[in-house]
Amino acid sequence: MEKDFGLVKLFELYKGLLTEKQRQIFSSFYLYDLSLSEIAEPEGNTRQSVYNAVKQVKNKLLEYESVLKLSQKYQKLGEIAEELKNESNPQGEKITEILDN
Amino acid sequence: MEKDFGLVKLFELYKGLLTEKQRQIFSSFYLYDLSLSEIAEPEGNTRQSVYNAVKQVKNKLLEYESVLKLSQKYQKLGEIAEELKNESNPQGEKITEILDN
Numbered sequence: 273m274e275k276d277f278g279l280v281k282l283f284e285l286y287k288g289l290l291t292e293k294q295r296q297i298f299s300s301f302y303l304y305d306l307s308l309s310e311i312a313e314p315e316g317n318t319r320q321s322v323y324n325a326v327k328q329v330k331n332k333l334l335e336y337e338s339v340l341k342l343s344q345k346y347q348k349l350g351e352i353a354e355e356l357k358n359e360s361n362p363q364g365e366k367i368t369e370i371l372d373n
Numbered sequence: 374m375e376k377d378f379g380l381v382k383l384f385e386l387y388k389g390l391l392t393e394k395q396r397q398i399f400s401s402f403y404l405y406d407l408s409l410s411e412i413a414e415p416e417g418n419t420r421q422s423v424y425n426a427v428k429q430v431k432n433k434l435l436e437y438e439s440v441l442k443l444s445q446k447y448q449k450l451g452e453i454a455e456e457l458k459n460e461s462n463p464q465g466e467k468i469t470e471i472l473d474n
Contacts, residue, residue, distance in 0.1 A: 286441075288440030288441060289390075289437070289440060289441070336390070339389030339390060340387075340389060340390070340441075340443075341474075342441075342443075345471050345472075345474075348467075348471050349450065349468065349471055352464050352467055352468060352471075355464060356457075356462075356464055359462075361457075361460075361462065363453050363456060363457055363464075366449075366453055367450065367453060367468075370446050370449050370450055370453075371446075373442075373446075
């Protein structure tokens with residue numbers, strides 16, 4: 273299974289909508305960069321069941337983004353924040369704070 | 374059941390995360406302002422079952438907001454957009470566009 277690390281950004285935005293188990297499996301695969309077998313073995317699971325679980329979380333994250341488009345919006349707002357900072361406009365810093373909290 | 378129309382704002386933000394049935398029941402109660410009985414009768418449902426369904430959607434919306442805080446963030450960003458427009462800074466309009474899309 274190829275690891276698409278662009279998903280990590282979506283995970284940061286939407287992890288609150290996932291279950292604890294979904295967060296764990298995502299973190300193991302994408303953040304701690306474990307293999308499917310390494311995740312499966314300690315729990316007595318099969319590689320295939322972990323594969324399915326990772327795929328399910330991935331689809332959830334893509335679904336959330338397709339509906340809420342937060343990654344897209346936050347990126348554009350981040351660019352505006354940078355432009356405002358370049359103009360020494362204090363609203364730029366405020367926008368960054370709102371996006372980061 | 375008291376109708377809290379502040380929920381309508383949350384509905385606009387998060388409706389994409391609801392099921393079609395949840396969207397319908399929310400719209401009937403909050404947007405078309407029907408009573409529980411008026412929603413229940415044509416479908417042969419009980420007033421109680423509609424009450425439970427409305428409550429479930431309401432809880433979902435509050436849960437999404439507690440996790441993602443979009444209503445809160447968009448309000449603050451909207452205020453910044455207004456301030457920028459008052460300064461005749463074109464970034465204000467851009468922020469409004471991003472929030473509305």
